[in-house]
Amino acid sequence: MKLLEGKTALIFGLANKRSIAWGITQAFHQHGAQLGFSYAGEALEHRVKPLAESLGVTFVEPCDVSKDDEIERVAAKARETFGEVDILVHSIGFANREELQGPYYNTSREGFRLALDISAYSFTALAKAFQSMLRPGGALLTITYNGGERVAPNYNVMGVAKAALEASVRYLAYDFGPQNVRVNAISAGPIRTLAAAGVAGFKVMHRQFTDYAPLQQEITIEDIGNTAVYLCSDLAAKTTGEIVFVDSGYNILGVPIPRGKE
Numbered sequence: 001m002k003l004l005e006g007k008t009a010l011i012f013g014l015a016n017k018r019s020i021a022w023g024i025t026q027a028f029h030q031h032g033a034q035l036g037f038s039y040a041g042e043a044l045e046h047r048v049k050p051l052a053e054s055l056g057v058t059f060v061e062p063c064d065v066s067k068d069d070e071i072e073r074v075a076a077k078a079r080e081t082f083g084e085v086d087i088l089v090h091s092i093g094f095a096n097r098e099e100l101q102g103p104y105y106n107t108s109r110e111g112f113r114l115a116l117d118i119s120a121y122s123f124t125a126l127a128k129a130f131q132s133m134l135r136p137g138g139a140l141l142t143i144t145y146n147g148g149e150r151v152a153p154n155y156n157v158m159g160v161a162k163a164a165l166e167a168s169v170r171y172l173a174y175d176f177g178p179q180n181v182r183v184n185a186i187s188a189g190p191i192r193t194l195a196a197a198g199v200a201g202f203k204v205m206h207r208q209f210t211d212y213a214p215l216q217q218e219i220t221i222e223d224i225g226n227t228a229v230y231l232c233s234d235l236a237a238k239t240t241g242e243i244v245f246v247d248s249g250y251n252i253l254g255v256p257i258p259r260g261k262e
């Protein structure tokens with residue numbers, strides 16, 4: 001059964017085959033969606049274009065989401081190409097590497113601004129740019145991390161950005177409700193991607209994750225893709241403003257103790 005047949009989905013945030021956006025892309029493709037990509041800029045073109053070609057996707061547009069004119073350009077191009085859009089996926093995050101280590105209080109004013117702008121505000125900016133071309137029954141989706149709700153050492157300003165992103169999901173869900181467009185986030189457990197590599201200590205945390213998580217299983221980009229299909233399909237027709245965890249249950253723990261050492 002194909003859950004996204006007849007739907008057009010634009011995916012922002014594809015960098016390479018390890019990207020969460022690629023897991024979502026593959027799942028959307030399997031479920032029959034018509035796809036379009038937007039990526040950060042020229043430096044990624046040689047990686048993103050072959051991935052798009054492998055699925056026969058021809059809408060592949062650069063867009064630095066920190067620039068309003070680039071967002072406007074890609075929205076105009078989407079309108080010209082597709083007319084209307086059903087699904088918009090925001091799988092984008094960025095903070096300077098020096099902000100992702102040591103005490104949070106060392107965060108610079110500019111580092112704070114940049115992380116919040118690219119990782120949180122851009123979702124709202126994209127929602128606004130695409131608002132008038134989203135079909136009823138459509139969905140907006142972003143990717144967050146539990147570091148927005150709890151302290152994850154070194155995640156620092158990205159945690160603050162994720163908190164803002166999650167609050168944006170709820171406000172946008174309210175705004176888009178009357179046009180029957182849903183807005184949700186997936187809170188993903190740790191996955192080894194380019195973005196994750198920038199967080200100090202990520203490797204150690206990732207290695208230990210399955211010792212603590214109730215399901216004792218690593219999170220894959222395919223896991224995120226499957227939940228993304230559900231949230232963006234009519235199966236989730238009455239779900240909006242939610243943060244859905246795909247983390248092998250890690251977030252339910254109050255006292256994380258490795259299995260066997262209880």
Ligand code: NAD
Nearest residue numbers: 013014015019020040064065092093145190191193194195
């Ligand atoms: P990734 O590095 O593959 O993806 C991050 C994307 O953000 C890249 O495609 C990058 O080009 C894009 N980006 C950065 N700055 C941009 C800008 N100015 N304009 C446009 N695009 C820009 O890593 P990922 O792990 O797939 O990250 C995707 C999302 O998932 C991020 O929001 C990240 O915080 C979130 N997330 C990741 C994990 C994890 O463990 N990997 C866990 C939870 C949430």
